[in-house]
Amino acid sequence: MLRERIQASNYSFLDKLKSIDYLLILLIIAIGSISVFAIYSTEGGKFSFYTKNHIIRLSIFFSLFLLLSFVRVSTWYKNAYLFYIIGLVLLITVLFFGISASGATRWINLYFLNLQPSELMKIAVIICFARYYHRIQSSDIQSYKFLIQPIILLIIPCYLVIQQPDLGTSILIAGSGIAIIWLAGLNIKYFVYSGLLLLVSLPFAISILKPYQKSRILTFFNPDRDPLGAGYQIIQSKIAIGSGGFFGKGYLKGTQSYLEFLPEKHTDFIFTLFSEEFGFLGSIILLFLYILLIYRIINVGLVSRSFFAKLYCFGFATAIFLYVFVNIAMVLGMLPIVGAPLPIMSYGGSSLLSIMLGLSIVMSCKIYNQEQISVY
Amino acid sequence: MLNRGRNIEKGRVITRRMFILAAAKILLFAGISSRLYNLQISDREKYEILSDKNRIREWKTPPQRGVIVDNFNKVLASNDRVFQLHLILDEINDFDVTMFKIKNLIGLDQFQIKKLYKKKERLKPWDTLVVSDNLTWEQFSKINLYLHELEGAKPVLSTSRFYPYANDLVHIVGYVGDASPKDLQKPEIKENFVPGLKVGKYGIENSLEKILIGNYGIKRYEVNASGKRISQIDYIKERQGNKVNLTIDIEIQKYAQELLKGRAGSICAMDIYTGEVVAMASSPTYDPNKFTHGINEKDWQEIRNNPLKPLINKSIAGLYSPGSTFKPLVALAALEYGILDPNKTIRCKGHKHPYELYGVKYHCWKKEGHGYMKLRNAIKQSCDIYFYEMARLLGVDKLSIIAKRYGLGTNVLGDLYNDEKNGLVPNTKWKRRALEQSWYLGETVINGIGQGYIQTTPLQLCLMTAQIANGGYKIKPHIIKDDTINYKDVINKIKLDQSNFPLHERNYLDDINVEYYQRMYHKKSNINFVLDAMFGSTNEQYGTSYRSRYDDPKYQFAGKTGTSQVRRITDLDRELDLDTDQIEYKKRDHALYVAFAPYKDPRYALSVIIEHGGSGSKAAAPLASKLIKRIIDRHKLREQINNGNTSLA
Known part of the structure; x- marks a missing residue:
């Protein structure tokens, strides 16, 4: 064990550079560039506030990503619980000192950035669970004693996020956590049972939802229920995407967006704008880029030796998948509208920060993929 | 060894579970792709129409009415320049304030104000409210002077029917007015109607509506979500109604009316070969111009209660x-x-x-x-x-x-x-x-x-x-x-x-x-x-x-x-x-x-x-x-x- 540690520390810088996943970096740059163009288009082709901010954030967070990639994976491992605790503390801070916008209290004012701790929590849960299951023996995984802990760890942040209220992020946090529990090998029957339980309790769950959340879900099933109110976003989004056709309306020519029919076009509905302007072809290419990204992350997990790295990479890949899927399915009218940004593409500092942070851990797993991590 | 074997087992489980997840991901992405295909390729046309419906809004422009001339091509019914005041409703923040200012400027009475409020209720928020379709020059210049204080106000130079020979021809030519629900049932009016368009109410204006009414134009604008016009896409010009040529000689008609002045009666003159009616005077008579913008009650009662019955074309x-x-x-x-x-x-x-x-x-x-x-x-x-x-x-x-x-x-x-x-x-x-x-x-x-x-x-x-x-x-x-x-x-x-x-x-x-x-x-x-x-x-x-x-x-x-x-x-x-x-x-x-x-x-x-x-x-x-x-x-x-x-x- 000691030998392995030394071995790891003996990585030369050249070795480290060699083992960087350049395709992953290329993918990040590609999606990042697309996002700049898309946000430029949301401003009607003017180089203005959003575009400027997005470029600045992209470059800062991308640099941060490169920098943090060289942090040893064991360091991430050691500090995993700390991240979780920091996330939790921030969430509680939001509860008391958070700033509000459009009826929700989700942000902490850090002066240079309005931090959204729930976004960071998405990553914190994954890294925390990866550590937790790293050390648990496969024979212990099925025992209630070891199952109850992660469930509590998951319920606390989810509950806090729901209180903000932010149903979307809460579901995504829960989804990523559950994904890791699944990966760790918990018996399928638990998933089946809890799935059934969820289905049965759904009517009760809906009854305790906030009125706006309820109306969102109702409009999901019938957008024409209130075409100028709750159904407006989804109707307009579908019109924008559908009218894009195969080749799209052309860059900067998306009428739905520049005539302001599209709401939230630089955040949650960025895919709609992209799809309107670049059509089916562009959308499929973008989707493919995300699939490649997910594939590369999974690949890092496959070549990593430690369970921590594997669990983290697979978990993070699943989280990315969930974000992409929930966002696109939402703008396509396949899921109710819940606030869920599209990774990298959407304008928003916290979301971008958490994704970049998550990716740097993936990269560190790649660079130090031979590193063994002791259980204790 | 046991530990190692367990570890290998754990690694396998993780990888297997990952592949199951990956398969699920592929399925869900396939679902998204097929949905995209549905929206963008199968249903493209439907959404394109919806998108155009969103962004393109049409405004109909009223046509000019065809002129009516006498045998010598003298114009008997023309389209005269009038001064109007329109209010662009979506540019107004406080309708009450604007109305109050306008009321003071051009002197509207309580009854007219009430009527305008009623009219406004029937309009869509991006429509135009015609406050007055016939301002005097003084009112018009006053409005222009205070225009910067009147949000949404638009002074408009428009045309409206004018009868230069007023009283001399009313029984022949007739007059125009606002379309009634009954008028709107006539096909020629229904097809060509634009809000605010005057239609024939009596005489030739009424019976030859088909010839005179013309076709409205269409202005297509690209509008944004709040209904503001961004750019004009298309303008199909309106077509003026056709000319109607009468056989009447206005000089003789005028003289005949003059001869009848102060009496009730009629004078008709006709070409005995061609059958052209040269003059067809009826007395007493009234001014058709009063009807164009809606006759006021006093004038109307005066005409109606005249014992010599001016409304009847005695000829x-x-x-x-x-x-x-x-x-x-x-x-x-x-x-x-x-x-x-x-x-x-x-x-x-x-x-x-x-x-x-x-x-x-x-x-x-x-x-x-x-x-x-x-x-x-x-x-x-x-x-x-x-x-x-x-x-x-x-x-x-x-x-x-x-x-x-x-x-x-x-x-x-x-x-x-x-x-x-x-x-x-x-x-x-x-x-x-x-x-x-x-x-x-x-x-x-x-x-x-x-x-x-x-x-x-x-x-x-x-x-x-x-x-x-x-x-x-x-x-x-x-x-x-x-x-x-x-x-x-x-x-x-x-x-x-x-x-x-x-x-x-x-x-x-x-x-x-x-x-x-x-x-x-x-x-x-x-x-x-x-x-x-x-x-x-x-x-x-x-x-x-x-x-x-x-x-x-x-x-x-x-x-x-x-x-x-x-x-x-x-x-x-x-x-x-x-x-x-x-x-x-x-x-x-x-x-x-x-x-x-x-x-x-x-x-x-x-x-x-x-x-x-x-x-x-x-x-x-x-x-x-x-x-x-x-x-x-x-x-x-x-x-x-x-x-x-x-x-x-």
Whole structure:
């Protein structure tokens, strides 16, 4: 064990550079560039506030990503619980000192950035669970004693996020956590049972939802229920995407967006704008880029030796998948509208920060993929 | 070792679970792709239409109404510049404040404000509210001065209907106004309607709506989500309505109206060959311009409550007993049927010895009596006794055939005016059917002097006179220029025909249908006899309209006076023998006159009716005489225009 540690520390810088996943970096740059163009288009082709901010954030967070990639994976491992605790503390801070916008209290004012701790929590849960299951023996995984802990760890942040209220992020946090529990090998029957339980309790769950959340879900099933109110976003989004056709309306020519029919076009509905302007072809290419990204992350997990790295990479890949899927399915009218940004593409500092942070851990797993991590 | 084996097992589980997840991910991404395919490829058209519906909004622009011109291309109904104030509703933050400012600026009263609020409720938030469609120049300049304080206000230069000859033509041309729900049911209006468009309410404006209304234009704008116009995409220009050319000569029409001023009555003038109506005046009249922007209550009540009934077009909707103006036609009928020899002498003995039939007495208008009369003299001096006897011999049914043939009892201008009356030429059949009574001989007798059941419109009398004056040929009266008629041909045809010989293929004494520009008479000499008698009536001493004659052959005309009773004359009245001035207005006789001119080569016929004007010779004939001079003076000009020389216009 000691030998392995030394071995790891003996990585030369050249070795480290060699083992960087350049395709992953290329993918990040590609999606990042697309996002700049898309946000430029949301401003009607003017180089203005959003575009400027997005470029600045992209470059800062991308640099941060490169920098943090060289942090040893064991360091991430050691500090995993700390991240979780920091996330939790921030969430509680939001509860008391958070700033509000459009009826929700989700942000902490850090002066240079309005931090959204729930976004960071998405990553914190994954890294925390990866550590937790790293050390648990496969024979212990099925025992209630070891199952109850992660469930509590998951319920606390989810509950806090729901209180903000932010149903979307809460579901995504829960989804990523559950994904890791699944990966760790918990018996399928638990998933089946809890799935059934969820289905049965759904009517009760809906009854305790906030009125706006309820109306969102109702409009999901019938957008024409209130075409100028709750159904407006989804109707307009579908019109924008559908009218894009195969080749799209052309860059900067998306009428739905520049005539302001599209709401939230630089955040949650960025895919709609992209799809309107670049059509089916562009959308499929973008989707493919995300699939490649997910594939590369999974690949890092496959070549990593430690369970921590594997669990983290697979978990993070699943989280990315969930974000992409929930966002696109939402703008396509396949899921109710819940606030869920599209990774990298959407304008928003916290979301971008958490994704970049998550990716740097993936990269560190790649660079130090031979590193063994002791259980204790 | 155990630990190691467990670890390998754990690694396998993780990888296996990952692959299961990956498979699920692929499935879900496939789901997204197929949804994208659905939206963007299968349903693309549907969403494209929805997208265009979102971004493109149409505004209809009102067309200009076609102009109406007279025979000489003088504009009778034009589109004049008006000053309007529009409010662009989506540019206004506080409607109440804006309204308050406007109210103070242009002085709207509480009632108008209420109306505007009501109007606004019916509009969409991006629509335009027309605050006033006819501002004065002062109001308009005031608005412009304070424009920076009025959000959403837009001073607009627009066009609206204007009638430069106002009162002179209202009964012919009519007027426009806001469309009523009933108007909107008419297809020609429904197809071309734009909010705020004025539509024809009366007269030619109403009946020729299809020609005049034009087609609206469409302005397509790209708008954003809040309805603000971003750019104009498309502009389909509106098409102005077509021109309507009348046969009216506005100069003569104006003069006719002037002659009628202060009286109730009508003057009609017609070309006896072409059937063109040269003038059709009705009095009293009113200003059609008042209706364009909605007439105010006071003006409306004034028009409505006028006892002389300005709203009625007396030329075609006024019904009168023709009185003695009917006599030439009675004489013609009697001659055509060979009922009586024009040399037959009847003695008119005055009121002491009236005409008697089965104990009922029928008086001549002349108290002293006319003495021994032959037919020509009877027409000339309008002796009633002669006509009583002639009518008795002729019978009402034969008379009605000729009367109808020469234009009485049916409307003259077809369906151009929906208020035109048919009038009534009675016969035994009619009475049995309509009144379920049999005909009395006494009714025939008074029918012979144009009294009784018979009812005619002034235009019918004019047509009757025209068709006698042109030698007994049927013409096609019209007031809208008819390009299908070659006027030269028509005139030549009628003038050259004038056959003296009876045509044997048809019996002109039967109730036959005669084609346009075909002869209606049986024997030419009968027509000539009547024309000559009418000449006598005007141009010879003892003729009833002798005092209105012209000696100059250029203006010399022939005519027949008429005085139609509006009530039964009692013995007491006869004893009193009051002057017209001494009788209560409502009880005075209608004065009538029909004439044609010039006598030598007739070209125009006219009829004059003065309601309760007294005798035809005193009240009606002098007006006709004045108008005839004017018409003949303008004849050359008219001839040049009608022969295609439009440079005079």
